[in-house]
Amino acid sequence: MARIELKNIRKSFGLVDVIKGVDLEIHSGEFMVFVGPSGCGKSTLLRLMAGLEDITSGEMYFDGQLVNALAPSRRGIAMVFQSYALYPHMTVYENMAFGMQLAKSDKDAIKERVEKAAEMLQIGQYLARLPKQLSGGQRQRVAIGRAIVRDPKVFLFDEPLSNLDAALRVATRLEIAKLHHQMNNTTMVYVTHDQVEAMTLADRICVLRDGMIEQVGTPLELYQNPQSLFVAGFIGSPKMNFLNGEIASKFGATTIGVRSEDIDITDREGAWKGKVIHSENLGSDSYTYVDIGTDEPVIVREDGTSKHAPDDAISIAPQPGRVYRFDQAGKPLKN
Amino acid sequence: MTMDLWAITKRVAFYALVIFIVVVAVFPFYYAILTSFKSGTDLFRVTYLPTSFSLDNYSAVLNVGDFPRNVLNSVFVAAVTVLLALFLAITASFALSRVRFRGRGIILMTILAVSMFPQIAVLAGLFEVIRFLGIYNTPWALIFSYTIFTLPFTVWVLTTFMRDLPIEIEEAAIVDGATPWVIITKVFMPLMWPALVTTGLLAFIGAWNEFLFALTFTSSNATRTVPVAIALLSGGTQHEIPWGAIMAASVIVTVPLVILVLIFQRKIISGLTAGGVKG
Numbered sequence: 001m002a003r004i005e006l007k008n009i010r011k012s013f014g015l016v017d018v019i020k021g022v023d024l025e026i027h028s029g030e031f032m033v034f035v036g037p038s039g040c041g042k043s044t045l046l047r048l049m050a051g052l053e054d055i056t057s058g059e060m061y062f063d064g065q066l067v068n069a070l071a072p073s074r075r076g077i078a079m080v081f082q083s084y085a086l087y088p089h090m091t092v093y094e095n096m097a098f099g100m101q102l103a104k105s106d107k108d109a110i111k112e113r114v115e116k117a118a119e120m121l122q123i124g125q126y127l128a129r130l131p132k133q134l135s136g137g138q139r140q141r142v143a144i145g146r147a148i149v150r151d152p153k154v155f156l157f158d159e160p161l162s163n164l165d166a167a168l169r170v171a172t173r174l175e176i177a178k179l180h181h182q183m184n185n186t187t188m189v190y191v192t193h194d195q196v197e198a199m200t201l202a203d204r205i206c207v208l209r210d211g212m213i214e215q216v217g218t219p220l221e222l223y224q225n226p227q228s229l230f231v232a233g234f235i236g237s238p239k240m241n242f243l244n245g246e247i248a249s250k251f252g253a254t255t256i257g258v259r260s261e262d263i264d265i266t267d268r269e270g271a272w273k274g275k276v277i278h279s280e281n282l283g284s285d286s287y288t289y290v291d292i293g294t295d296e297p298v299i300v301r302e303d304g305t306s307k308h309a310p311d312d313a314i315s316i317a318p319q320p321g322r323v324y325r326f327d328q329a330g331k332p333l334k335n
Numbered sequence: 336m337t338m339d340l341w342a343i344t345k346r347v348a349f350y351a352l353v354i355f356i357v358v359v360a361v362f363p364f365y366y367a368i369l370t371s372f373k374s375g376t377d378l379f380r381v382t383y384l385p386t387s388f389s390l391d392n393y394s395a396v397l398n399v400g401d402f403p404r405n406v407l408n409s410v411f412v413a414a415v416t417v418l419l420a421l422f423l424a425i426t427a428s429f430a431l432s433r434v435r436f437r438g439r440g441i442i443l444m445t446i447l448a449v450s451m452f453p454q455i456a457v458l459a460g461l462f463e464v465i466r467f468l469g470i471y472n473t474p475w476a477l478i479f480s481y482t483i484f485t486l487p488f489t490v491w492v493l494t495t496f497m498r499d500l501p502i503e504i505e506e507a508a509i510v511d512g513a514t515p516w517v518i519i520t521k522v523f524m525p526l527m528w529p530a531l532v533t534t535g536l537l538a539f540i541g542a543w544n545e546f547l548f549a550l551t552f553t554s555s556n557a558t559r560t561v562p563v564a565i566a567l568l569s570g571g572t573q574h575e576i577p578w579g580a581i582m583a584a585s586v587i588v589t590v591p592l593v594i595l596v597l598i599f600q601r602k603i604i605s606g607l608t609a610g611g612v613k614g
Contacts, residue, residue, distance in 0.1 A: 052506050073512030085503035089525040098521075099511035150511070 002062045002076065002153040002187050003028045004049065009058035011044055018044045020211040021058070028063075031180050031188045035198040035234070036208035042191045043158055045208070049189060050079050050156050062154065073099075075154070078147035082159040084139045086131040086146070092118075093127040096146045110149075117148040120182070121175065137168040141175070148183075155183070157190040161197060177201055195235050199223070207231050229330035232257050238287060240324070241298045247272070253325035253333055260287060260301040262322035271315040274298070279306040290314055364589075371582035378579050392583035396568075401556040402584060405564035409588070412474050412560055413542040416481040417535045420489050423482070424534070425527075428493035429519050433505065443494065450487035454547050465552055476552040477560065481545060485538040496530040497523060532599050540592060561588045 004026040011019035018041045026032045034042040047053045049060065051072035060067050067075050086095050093114055100110045118124045121141045131139055140160060147155060157176070161169045177200070180188055192198055198205050199219045207214040207222065207230070215227045219235075226232035232240050240257040248256045250270075265288075274292030286306035289297040300316055308314060325333040370378065374389040396402050430436075431443060461480055470476045500523060508518045524531070546562045553559050559567070565584045568577055 050506075050510060052509065071512075072510045077510065079507070079510045081503045081507060083501060083503050085501065085507040087504060087507070087522055098508075098513075102512045102517065146507075146511075 003064075004154065004187060004189075005059075005061040005064075007059040007061070009045070009048060009060060010056045011041075011048060011053065012056045018211055019048070019056075022211075022213055024206060024213060024216065026187060026189065028187055029184055031190065031201060031203040033190045033192060033198040033202035033205045034208055035192055035195055035205055036214075037234075038193055040208040041211040042193075042208045046156055046158055046189060046191045049154070050077055051075055052079075073102075076152055077154045077156055078150040078152035079156040079158065080140070080143050080147050080160045082162050084131070084136075084143045084163070086139060086142055088131055091128055091130055092123065092134070092142050092145075095131070095142060096149045099146070099150050113149050113151070114145075117145045120148065120179075121145050136164055137172060140164060140172060144175070144179070148179075152186060155186050155188040157188070159191055159193070161192070161194075173197060173200060196237060199235070205235075207234060225332075226324065227332060229255060229257070229326045232324055232326075232332075238299050238301075242296070243294055243298070245294075247294070248325075251323055251325055254328045255326040255330070256318075257324040257326065258298075258318040258322065260299040262319045263298065263300045263316050264319060265300060265302070265314060266317050267315050268317055271317040272298070273313070273315050276308040276310055276312040276314055278310060279308050281305045288314075290316055292316070367582045367585050370578060371586050374579060392579035393587070395577075396580045396584045396587065400568075401559070402564060402568075404557055405559050405561050406588065408474060408558060409543055409560040409562075410591075412477045412481070413539045415474075415478050416485060416542040417538045419478065420482050420485045420538050421531060421535055424486060424489035424493050425519060425524065425531075427486075427490050428497050429515065429523070431490070431494045432497040443491070446487045446490055450484070450491075454484070458547065458551060461548075462551060471552060472554045472558050474558065477542075477545075477549055480548045480552065481538075481542040485541055489534045489538060492534050493527070493530055496527055500526055536595060536599055539595065543588070543592060 004024075006022050006024040009019055009022045010017065022045060034045060036042045044053065048055050051067070051070060055068050062075060072079075087098065090098065096114045096117060097110045100113065114127070115124065118127055121144060123138060123141050123145060126134060126138060126142070131142065134142065140163070144160070160176070161172055164172060176190075180186075180201070190197075190201060202219055204216060204218055205222055206216045209230055215222060215231045217225070222231055222235045226235065229242070233242065236259060238260055240259050241263070242255055242257050244255050248254060272290075272292040274290045277289040277291050277297050279289075280287045283305070285304070286302050288300045288302065288306050288308050290300055291297050298316065327333055369382070369385060371392050372385065372388050372390070374387070374391040377387050380386075431439060461483075465471050465476045465479065468479070470479065504522060505518055508522050513522065544562060545560075546566070549560045549563045550566075553563065556564070561584070565581055565588070568581050568584065569575075
């Protein structure tokens with residue numbers, strides 16, 4: 001249970017400013033995801049919260065207590081690293097018990113907590129093994145287990161799924177979502193560059209760009225009301241279609257954005273005429289890439305399978321009221 | 336057919352070369368062992384195969400004079416040097432590889448530079464320091480000087496090795512509440528066994544075989560180490576050099592090293608390559 005407040009947090013490495021003044025409040029028990037392209041400072045921000053890096057200026061509070069100078073182990077945090085960071089020479093049990101042993105906890109208490117965490121993550125049968133005898137997914141579960149044993153107020157995840165293959169990533173994502181439901185008193189902060197992870201896990205998402213917060217909100221808020229061109233382009237898969245120039249000026253904007261599911265294949269008035277480049281059939285839905293003379297092809301989503309062959313002539317049009325309009329600065333224009 | 340002949344010739348030439356190299360490398364040791372088992376005038380007959388077998392030389396060396404005491408001195412000096420050097424090197428390399436501070440690169444280069452000085456260059460200065468510290472003619476004089484000469488190599492190797500340990504493991508330990516000392520002893524040292532064994536063994540061999548400092552910083556038979564003791568072994572008269580006893584003593588002091596190397600050889604090999612390649 002911890003409410004986290006960041007007040008004008010800055011971080012510089014030498015002359016390079018990585019975090020350029022971040023104000024953010026994370027509610028108690030919330031699952032907050034930091035997302036952004038690589039180099040945007042999201043991991044650095046997480047490490048500032050962990051205490052692994054010193055804050056250059058600004059203030060950070062956990063439950064109203066200033067933690068700027070507090071050692072990581074005294075902040076009530078636990079962290080899961082991208083590379084698992086298990087102690088290679090210790091068994092799974094010893095890995096999970098290490099923190100409590102250092103805190104000189106009672107042996108029986110340690111055993112009880114480790115076994116409970118192991119049961120939660122279904123790694124009970126591996127307690128006597130060494131990390132190198134486990135698969136990647138199991139190792140990451142051990143790393144999560146080690147964090148659970150610490151009974152943290154704040155749970156920090158630094159891209160925990162990036163080292164796993166696609167199938168395991170989905171399964172472990174589900175584990176983490178379940179964990180959040182089970183530990184609903186624990187504040188969780190999760191860093192990823194994968195917007196799908198962000199959308200599926202987060203209570204709220206914080207989009208970072210170049211050391212600054214671009215937008216904070218629930219996944220649907222970000223999806224439906226992006227406050228900038230950057231957020232509009234970053235959230236959602238496939239990426240939002242952006243159109244400039246003449247097409248956009250007809251809508252009274254510098255740039256317009258249309259999501260692939262908001263485009264119809266239709267011959268109605270004002271439709272964009274183009275040529276099919278390629279169709280991707282995923283079974284339940286399909287994506288067609290259409291060249292209408294813009295730099296990037298426009299992606300159109302259809303239910304079911306698509307019947308378009310390459311080079312077919314096609315007309316497409318955005319659904320009325322589903323067009324996002326942006327001005328020159330990339331800020332949204334009110335409809 | 337000619338191909339076969341050529342292949343056989345190449346083979347024979349190859350093994351001939353191998354045998355030649357092995358013989359040249361091993362012969363001095365073989366001859367020492369051979370001589371140590373000879374006695375009396377046999378000593379001065381050149382033979383290449385064992386002709387007689389007697390343990391007289393061994394009993395002479397072990398029962399006469401301070402030789403057993405010298406062996407104990409050597410064991411003590413070498414062991415303490417290794418422990419002291421490893422302790423200092425581990426803590427130093429933690430700082431040099433993990434703590435960011437100004438002048439780190441210069442310190443590393445200085446450490447490397449120190450190891451380039453020949454012993455004789457620092458002998459006089461070191462002698463003054465040892466007299467000043469009041470440890471002349473004690474084992475501590477040798478431990479002190481050997482540690483100085485072992486540390487650069489040890490620090491350098493351990494620093495390189497520690498640099499390659501993943502930083503996340505250290506950070507995980509920090510989050511778990513580990514102090515630097517706990518990180519070194521409970522997390523890093525278990526991961527560094529190959530490097531520790533390698534550098535420790537090399538330090539041990541260095542201290543065990545060292546001659547110049549041992550000769551200079553000790554003056555009595557009771558404080559001498561084995562290499563000096565062997566060199567100063569004297570016979571019944573001034574003109575007699577006790578070759579048999581010298582050879583027996585040499586064999587006795589070589590055996591512990593051979594045993595140590597055999598025990599740790601696999602660790603040495605993995606240790607020598609471990610720092611270089613990401614494993």
